[in-house]
Amino acid sequence: MDGLLEFWNMIWPGLGKGIVITLQVSAVALVLGVLAGLPAAIARVYAPRWLRWLAIAYIEAFRGTPLLVQLFIIYYGLPDLARLLEGLGLPSQWLVLENIVAAYIALGLNSGAYQAEYFRGAIQAIGAGQMMAARAMGMTRLQAIVTIVLPQALRLALPAWSNEVAYMVKYSSVIFIIAVPDLMARGQFIISRYYIPMEILLLVGAIYLVMVLGIATLMGQLERRLRIPGLELEVERA
Amino acid sequence: MEQLPDIIRSVPYLLEGAVFTVAIAAVALAVGFCVGLPLALMRVYGNKLASSVAVIYSTVMRGLPSLVVLFILFYGLAAVISLPAFIAGCVALGMCSAAYQMELLRGAIQSVGTGQMMAARALGMPRLKAIAFIVLPQALRLAIPSWSNEAAVVLKDSSLVYAVGLAELLRRSQQVAARTYQPFIVYILCAAIYFGLTFVTNRGLDSVERGLRLPTLLEEGH
Amino acid sequence: MSQAIVRVEDLHKTYGAAEVLKGVSLEVDEAEVMVIIGPSGTGKSTLLRCINLLTRPDRGRVWVDGEEITAPHADVDRIRERVGMVFQDFNLFNHLTALGNVMVGLTKVKRMPRQEARELALFELQRVGLRDKADLYPSQLSGGQKQRVAIARALGMDPRVMLFDEPTSALDPELIGEVLEVMKKLAREGMTMIVVTHEMGFAREVSNRMVFMEHGVIVEEGPPAQLFYNPQYPRTGAFLGKITELYGRREREEE
Numbered sequence: 001m002d003g004l005l006e007f008w009n010m011i012w013p014g015l016g017k018g019i020v021i022t023l024q025v026s027a028v029a030l031v032l033g034v035l036a037g038l039p040a041a042i043a044r045v046y047a048p049r050w051l052r053w054l055a056i057a058y059i060e061a062f063r064g065t066p067l068l069v070q071l072f073i074i075y076y077g078l079p080d081l082a083r084l085l086e087g088l089g090l091p092s093q094w095l096v097l098e099n100i101v102a103a104y105i106a107l108g109l110n111s112g113a114y115q116a117e118y119f120r121g122a123i124q125a126i127g128a129g130q131m132m133a134a135r136a137m138g139m140t141r142l143q144a145i146v147t148i149v150l151p152q153a154l155r156l157a158l159p160a161w162s163n164e165v166a167y168m169v170k171y172s173s174v175i176f177i178i179a180v181p182d183l184m185a186r187g188q189f190i191i192s193r194y195y196i197p198m199e200i201l202l203l204v205g206a207i208y209l210v211m212v213l214g215i216a217t218l219m220g221q222l223e224r225r226l227r228i229p230g231l232e233l234e235v236e237r238a
Numbered sequence: 239m240e241q242l243p244d245i246i247r248s249v250p251y252l253l254e255g256a257v258f259t260v261a262i263a264a265v266a267l268a269v270g271f272c273v274g275l276p277l278a279l280m281r282v283y284g285n286k287l288a289s290s291v292a293v294i295y296s297t298v299m300r301g302l303p304s305l306v307v308l309f310i311l312f313y314g315l316a317a318v319i320s321l322p323a324f325i326a327g328c329v330a331l332g333m334c335s336a337a338y339q340m341e342l343l344r345g346a347i348q349s350v351g352t353g354q355m356m357a358a359r360a361l362g363m364p365r366l367k368a369i370a371f372i373v374l375p376q377a378l379r380l381a382i383p384s385w386s387n388e389a390a391v392v393l394k395d396s397s398l399v400y401a402v403g404l405a406e407l408l409r410r411s412q413q414v415a416a417r418t419y420q421p422f423i424v425y426i427l428c429a430a431i432y433f434g435l436t437f438v439t440n441r442g443l444d445s446v447e448r449g450l451r452l453p454t455l456l457e458e459g460h
Numbered sequence: 461m462s463q464a465i466v467r468v469e470d471l472h473k474t475y476g477a478a479e480v481l482k483g484v485s486l487e488v489d490e491a492e493v494m495v496i497i498g499p500s501g502t503g504k505s506t507l508l509r510c511i512n513l514l515t516r517p518d519r520g521r522v523w524v525d526g527e528e529i530t531a532p533h534a535d536v537d538r539i540r541e542r543v544g545m546v547f548q549d550f551n552l553f554n555h556l557t558a559l560g561n562v563m564v565g566l567t568k569v570k571r572m573p574r575q576e577a578r579e580l581a582l583f584e585l586q587r588v589g590l591r592d593k594a595d596l597y598p599s600q601l602s603g604g605q606k607q608r609v610a611i612a613r614a615l616g617m618d619p620r621v622m623l624f625d626e627p628t629s630a631l632d633p634e635l636i637g638e639v640l641e642v643m644k645k646l647a648r649e650g651m652t653m654i655v656v657t658h659e660m661g662f663a664r665e666v667s668n669r670m671v672f673m674e675h676g677v678i679v680e681e682g683p684p685a686q687l688f689y690n691p692q693y694p695r696t697g698a699f700l701g702k703i704t705e706l707y708g709r710r711e712r713e714e715e
Binding site: 060061068072080166176204208212 | 315396425436
């Protein structure tokens with residue numbers, strides 16, 4: 001028993017730091033996702049043709065390709081592009097990203113594409129009628145979107161968004177492949193030192209499970225607080 | 239840019255990798271279905287025990303990152319049984335997909351409506367036959383759009399087997415990128431191939447859905 | 461045992477906090493047409509569903525054609541083959557054609573060879589006047605046609621008794637007639653029928669016995685003439701008075 005406790009004390013700090021990084025990356029990526037996804041969704045529904053197609057291109061590109069490939073493009077591919085720009089005499093250092101920044105961006109843009117679809121579904125479900133009523137009162141398009149459509153759409157999108165939070169925590173595990181010291185990476189490190197893959201992997205798995213379930217519970221409570229009876233929608237992650 | 243011809247020469251090598259990708263995805267989807275359907279039936283029609291087992295499976299397998307499951311099968315079991323990367327990949331992805339397929343099939347079964355089951359039982363059909371001949375034919379049709387989504391997800395998740403060294407599309411792209419020092423172009427190409435695969439899969443399943451659709455009042459008929 | 465095709469003894473059923481059946485007993489003889497009336501939510505549908513055990517009563521026993529369906533080891537599926545049920549929402553199998561709907565019970569439950577089943581199915585569809593719609597899907601049929609196919613589906617099983625759970629309540633008014641015609645024809649042919657309905661014209665014309673249920677108990681039972689013209693209980697008279705006000709007017713227009 002003593003040996004176990006000692007062991008635990010040795011690995012816990014590492015795992016703890018990994019958990020922090022995982023949650024940190026997930027949180028930042030989710031926020032980036034909203035910043036990318038919400039405008040994309042609005043553009044998808046309300047913007048002029050060319051902007052709409054831009055939004056569609058973004059959404060389809062990031063939903064149609066694997067997260068890992070997107071990560072590689074941003075982490076390995078952009079510095080490559082930087083070389084090209086350098087050759088042309090253009091500023092290029094901004095393209096060479098630290099691995100954690102690449103993680104933020106890849107996860108953020110990826111999540112943004114999926115979030116865009118949830119927001120789009122919610123916006124369209126609110127219906128043209130609301131927009132018409134707002135315009136009839138003399139509101140501009142932008143005013144109508146911000147004061148009438150979005151407040152309802154965001155509530156409607158909440159269940160799908162809660163799913164997204166859980167997804168993010170799980171998928172963030174891939175960033176260990178580009179050496180970001182998240183929970184997965186710390187787990188791998190401990191395995192390489194102590195040669196007990198199964199036990200550590202199960203432990204890491206259990207920690208992810210607890211995080212995901214915890215988040216699901218929290219989001220459930222949030223949903224219940226914000227619910228307006230009669231305003232509900234079902235969307236699935238694609 | 240000087241390496242362009244080199245990259246073009248590598249395309250067949252990459253496409254071979256794409257075949258592996260599709261193979262893994264197909265097997266994983268099949269595993270997911272064969273495990274997910276019984277679980278969905280247990281969840282909807284089973285007794286408390288069966289139903290709970292299904293719920294626990296779904297909660298755990300949807301709460302674990304696929305990467306962790308993959309590693310458990312590949313590295314974790316290595317002490318007891320050494321699974322080749324391909325098998326580990328298919329089983330891991332399949333088991334994760336099974337949880338999602340269980341949920342989407344459950345939704346489809348429940349949307350068929352209790353009236354259908356009642357009518358079948360009223361005819362004297364035993365439960366199993368009613369499920370097989372009345373509920374499932376309708377539920378599976380209803381499930382196709384969601385299933386099509388899941389197929390695309392599995393296709394993309396197959397890239398995770400990169401982490402256990404399998405020479406599928408992503409790993410091969412990485413090799414070509416290393417050789418030609420053109421990671422940007424090569425990974426974009428890799429992304430394009432994945433995109434093509436998911437696109438074709440979705441379109442294909444859309445056609446299947448249309449083909450299986452039951453005629454409505456607006457189509458043939460009086 | 462007498463020739464009672466259906467015998468119900470002291471049925472009780474509670475859903476959550478509400479007691480829906482509070483001790484209902486009755487008997488239906490061969491070739492009898494029994495119509496059950498009463499306000500909504502008084503347990504009429506529940507009673508019907510207890511007869512073929514689609515709903516299991518909390519207390520009480522049910523016999524069908526001499527066999528107790530509520531017995532612990534009863535072969536419920538087999539007994540159900542002899543009880544035909546027609547639902548308010550039709551519940552036709554959406555993935556099968558009209559012909560398919562009538563055939564499926566014959567091939568999958570009675571294990572008839574396909575050719576024989578097909579012929580019998582076509583015969584039943586003919587009986588309800590829909591043979592020409594055999595290859596259409598439920599979504600291509602009108603409400604009245606759907607319900608007639610549902611009747612054909614039940615008839616195909618050669619039942620000893622037919623249960624009708626508000627068969628016309630979900631239909632547009634102009635479609636009700638065609639379904640009632642089929643039901644009247646069945647009654648004339650000697651089918652034992654238990655019908656829950658609001659259609660008073662049908663009740664007056666076709667039933668041998670009527671039952672008025674309210675709040676989970678049978679208030680009055682007897683021949684239609686008694687309930688309509690000489691009710692023994694004030695509630696029966698009050699209910700029928702209101703209903704005939706509504707429906708009686710429509711019938712007079714039809715004549």
